[in-house]
Every structure is written in structure tokens, then in C-alpha cells.
Amino acid sequence: QTLVTQEPSFSxxxxxxxxxxxxxxxxxxxxxxxxxxYQQTPGRAPRTLIYSTNTRSSGVPxxxxxxxxxxKAALTITGAQAQDESDYYCALYLGxxxxxxxxxxxxxxx
Amino acid sequence: xxxxxxxxxxLVKSSENLSLTCNVSGFSLSFGFYWGWIRQPPGKGLEWIGxxxxxxxTYYNPSLESRVTISMDTSHDRFSLNLKSVSAADTAVYYCxxxxxxxSLFDSWGQGTRVTVSS
Numbered sequence: 001q002t003l004v005t006q007e008p009s010f011s012x013x014x015x016x017x018x019x020x021x022x023x024x025x026x027x028x029x030x031x032x033x034x035x036x037x038y039q040q041t042p043g044r045a046p047r048t049l050i051y052s053t054n055t056r057s058s059g060v061p062x063x064x065x066x067x068x069x070x071x072k073a074a075l076t077i078t079g080a081q082a083q084d085e086s087d088y089y090c091a092l093y094l095g096x097x098x099x100x101x102x103x104x105x106x107x108x109x110x
Numbered sequence: 111x112x113x114x115x116x117x118x119x120x121l122v123k124s125s126e127n128l129s130l131t132c133n134v135s136g137f138s139l140s141f142g143f144y145w146g147w148i149r150q151p152p153g154k155g156l157e158w159i160g161x162x163x164x165x166x167x168t169y170y171n172p173s174l175e176s177r178v179t180i181s182m183d184t185s186h187d188r189f190s191l192n193l194k195s196v197s198a199a200d201t202a203v204y205y206c207x208x209x210x211x212x213x214s215l216f217d218s219w220g221q222g223t224r225v226t227v228s229s
Binding site for chain 2: 057102
């Protein structure tokens, strides 16, 4: 059974840069998996940050960027701000209509 | 702007069926796109449940496929989730969503509805 893995937690200093990753337990992530990144704050529905690997959703600040780094999808926050403290989820398309979410990364900004 | 709103019982007894409805406004289901459901157990991550296109194509999470049905009423711009024989593991916030231009992009979300399965 294929799983999508993310770092459970990460910490970054205000103004710092952090890269969160999204990997498959079997195989490499490529653009064919349409990596999408979501941000979720407590009690709220997720918000789309990045789709199709590296396209920012409308209204998303340009400090958020997406890429494929090696065998993983990656979300980089450059110049982290306090309001970026959230849970971040990646989603991958596995084919035949099936989507799989990663377990999420809890990002702390301090 | 498309808006989605879930409705349904907040409490379901174990072994019974869960039924939720999503009412869509600002967009007609008959125009296309896939529509579906995602859930999030308390303190846990997101789980994709399935999608349905108004032309009839459905996709379900293989882990839930035997218990899930998603249906649509385009005349009333609403779609529904039916989950059979629930257990405590089905306790979650359930979100209705619109799938956007690529298969892992969910570009519109309802606010979510909390469902608790009681024994």
C-alpha cells in the first residue's frame, strides 16, 4: 500500500526559510502526480497554496513556492511570518481518479 | 463565487448509515467539474473519500469503496455522501469539495460538518 509521507513537525524562526517535503513510500514524486499543497489553521477548512507542483493559488503570497526536489515534492516558505504557523498537507494524484494526502506537517514559527 | 455548505446529522449510531448533503450556490453542478468529500478525524490528517462528475463518473478511495456512495441532484445543485455501517473510526469533520482543474486540486471547500459515531 502506497503512502504519502511528510515531516510530522517543523520549526522555523520568523524571517527564516523552511522547506517541507512530500514523499511516496514507493517511488519518486514527479509532476505527473500533480502535487498540491494545502494550509490549514485550527477549526478552518484547508486553503490551497500550491497546485500542479509550483503554481500559486490566487492570493497566495510569493514567499510560498513549490518544486520537485530530488524524489520529493517540496514547499518552501521564504521569509516565514508568524501567521504561517499552520498545518500543511500535500496531496498527490495516484492515477485512476485516486488522491492521497500526506499526514501533514505542523509548522511552528518561533 | 462558488459556495458549498454541508448538512446532516452530527451524531450517528454505530453500524448505522451516515448521510450528508452538500448544497452548492454560485455555480451549477451541471456545468461540470468533479464534486466530492474529504474527511478529517479529530487531531488527524485529511482523507479523500471520493469524487463524482455530473456525467456519472465516480472515483472512490479504495479503503472506503465498499461502504461509500456519492450521488448528485443537478436540478437542485446538491450532492450527497452515504457511508454504510459506520464505526467510531468514521468520526470526523466531513468537508464537501469541488475538484479543480487538476486531479489533486480541491479549489472550493465547505466549512465542514462534524460527525460523531456513538456506540
